Amino acid sequence: MAIRPHPGLEIDGFTLHQQLHKGGFATIWEVTHALYRTPMVMKVPTILDGYDGPTIVGFEVEQMIMPRLSGVHVPRVMGQGDFAVMPYIVTERIPGTSMYSYFKRAPRPVAEVIELAARMAEALHDIHRQQVIHLDLKPDNFLQRPSGEMVLIDYGLSRHDQLPDLLAEEFTIPMGTFPYIAPEQYLRQRGDLRSDLYALGAMIYELATGKMPFGQPEKLSQVKQRLWRDPLPPRAIRADIPEWLQEIILRALEVDPAKRYQSAAQMIFDLTNPMQIRLTARGHKLQRDPSLAVFKRWRTMRNLRAFAAPPSVAAQIERAPILLVAVDLSPEMEPLCQAIYLQIKRMLVNRPDARVACVNVIKTARLGIDQATDAAGNNLHVARLVALKTWAEGIDLTEDRLTYSILENTDPAAAIIDHAEANRVDHILMGARGHSTTRRFLGSVSAKVVAEAACSVTVIRLPAKPVDTDPNRIS
C-alpha cells in the first residue's frame, strides 16, 4: 500500500474528510466527489506492515461481492481502489447508527423486537436471493435507513454462489463473530445459508432478553459447546416473552441446520403471522435440557465433522419455497379441488422443505352490507376456515409448515396477488374453471393472477367434458 488515508487526501476524484470509525481491520472515512451528491463513506483496510493475508483476502472478497449486490438492503458501491496504490471501497453513506446501539439497550419491548427481527430477516432474504451468504451477522453489520429498511454491510467473510471461495483456501480456523456464529461454521462449513438464520436467531434472543444465548466466548473451545449445550430459554429470563416468539428464536437456534427455518422467507412468514405458529416443546420450555440429554448430545456431537449442507444457496431456496394454494370450496368445484390437492402433493415430493399457505377468498360486495355473518348466525369466516382445513387434511406436512388464511376482497385475484407478495410466496397453485362466455368477457381470476403475480403460477384445469352431438341436428 503506497498511500495511507488521512484527511484531505485526494484519490481517484474522492476527497477524504473526517474519520468516522476506526475498527480492528479497517477505517471508515467521510468522502466527497465532484460527480456524486450523495453522502458517501470510504472503507480502507488497515493492512499491517509486511504480509497481512487474512485482512487482504477479506477485503478482496468484499471487493468481489459488493458490486454484484443491488437493492435497498445493500449499500450502493461508488468506487473501488487498487491495492497497488490504496485499497478502498466507497459506498453511499447510510444515515443513522447501526443496530449495535439498539442492542446495547436490550431487552426491548416485544413489539419492537418483532419489527426489527422481521426487517433484519427481510434484508437477509434479499441477499440470499442474490446468492450470497453473509456468514458474519452481528448488530454492528445492520444499519437502518430512515425509511425503515435494514442495510447489511461488511461482506469480508461472505460467500457468493457464483464466485470461488478465496477464504476457504486461506484460513484453517473458523471465521465469524463468536457470540453469533453457527455450529456448522465452527466446523468450517461455509456454504449453508441457514448459518445466517442461526446468527439471526441469536440476535433476536439478545434483543428480546438483553443476554446473548451463549454469552461472550473468547476461546474456540467455548464456541464448540453450542454443538450440544442448549441456551437458557428466553422465557426463563423474561416471562412476558410470548411462547410463539420463543418458538421462533429456539427454532432458529437449532444445532442441526435441517431443524431450523429453511429460508429467511419462512422465518419472516412466522414473524409476520405469529397466530399461525404451532407451538412445540421449544416454545413451552422454561429450563435448559437436563444434564443426561446434554451428555448424550455431547457424546454424538463432539466427534461430528460436518452437517449435511445444501449444494448452493440457490438450490436451498429452491427446495424450501413458500407455496400458496388458492382453492374455491363451492360444491360444484369439488373435482377441481381434488385435482389441486393431488398436484400439491406431487409438488411436495420434490420440495420436502416447502411451506404451504392454503388460501380461500370470500368475495365481498363492492357496496352494501357486510356478508361475513350469514342469516343462520354462523360466521362465514369460521365456516370457510373449517372447510379449508378439512380440504387440506392429508397433505403430508407437519402442522407448522401448513397454514390457513381466509381473505376478503371485492376482487379475489387482487386478494391472492397481495397475499402472495406480502408473504414472499415463490409459487402460486390454483384452479381455473372451464370456459364460458361470461368469463371470456369479464376475465377469470386465474388469468389475472397469472398476468399480474410476481412469482410462478401453476393453473390446474379439468379436461372439458365431451359434448354430446345430436346426429339429427342440421348445421
Add this chain to the structure above:
Amino acid sequence: MRLALLTDIHANREAFEAVLADLSQRQIDQLVFLGDIVGYGPDPGWCVDQLEALVAKGALALRGNHDRAVTTPDNVLNSNARRVIDWTVNRLNARQKLFLSELPLTIADGDTLFTHASANDPADWLYITTESTARPSFLVCDARLIFCGHTHRAALYSCDLAGRVGQINLAAGQTMPLLHSRRWLGVIGSVGQPRDGSTLASYAILDRDLNELSFRRVAYDATTTARKSREAGLPEALAQRLMKGI
C-alpha cells in the same frame, strides 16, 4: 472490450464451428488464438483457412508446438501426434504452411501476455498443471494477466502481493473478477480435444472493462469428428479420446 480466448483447436472443424457459433451470439470484440490450430484432428486445411480469414479481420493468433511441427521436425511429440503431423503435412498447401510458420510464439497486449505453453520458456512447450509449474511464468515477466493453453485442461492461478501462487477453483460458467491485488495466469481449456473428462469444447471470455474471466463449455458433434478421424486413417485412440474427453 470483450475477448474470446480459444486454444488447441487441433483441426477439429465441428468443435471450432460450434464455438464460433456460440461466440456469434455474444458480444465479442476480439478473438485470440493461443496456438495448436492443427494436429490430432482430421480437418487441418479447413481450420487453417478459417483462422487465416479471422486473422485478416483482426484476430490475434499464436503458434503452438503442433503448428511448428508441420514445418520443423519435432522429436518430442508422442507417436500418435507425430503420425498425425506426417499426415497433416501432406494436406496443407504451401500458403497454409507459410501462414503457420509466420505465427509468433507470444503476444504482449498492454498488461496481458498471451503464450501457447508457458511464459518462462515459450519455445520449450512446458505444461502448467500445478502451482509450482505456474510460478516461473509469474517470475519471468511483469504482465498482470498471462493466458496460455497447451494442457487441454482449464485452470486458473493467482500470484498475490507476497508472491504466493495459488490455484483458484473456477468452475465453467462462474465468473472470476481478476482482482488488481493479484496477478493472474489463466490456462484455457481445449476447443478441439478436451481432456478433463467432458467432451464439450472449451474456451474463455475475458471482459477487459469488467476485468472478469469466465470459462465456457460448448456442445458439438464429436461423433462426426471421430468418424472423420477414423475414415482418414488416424490413430483409433484419438477418435476414442474425443468421445470420452480424456
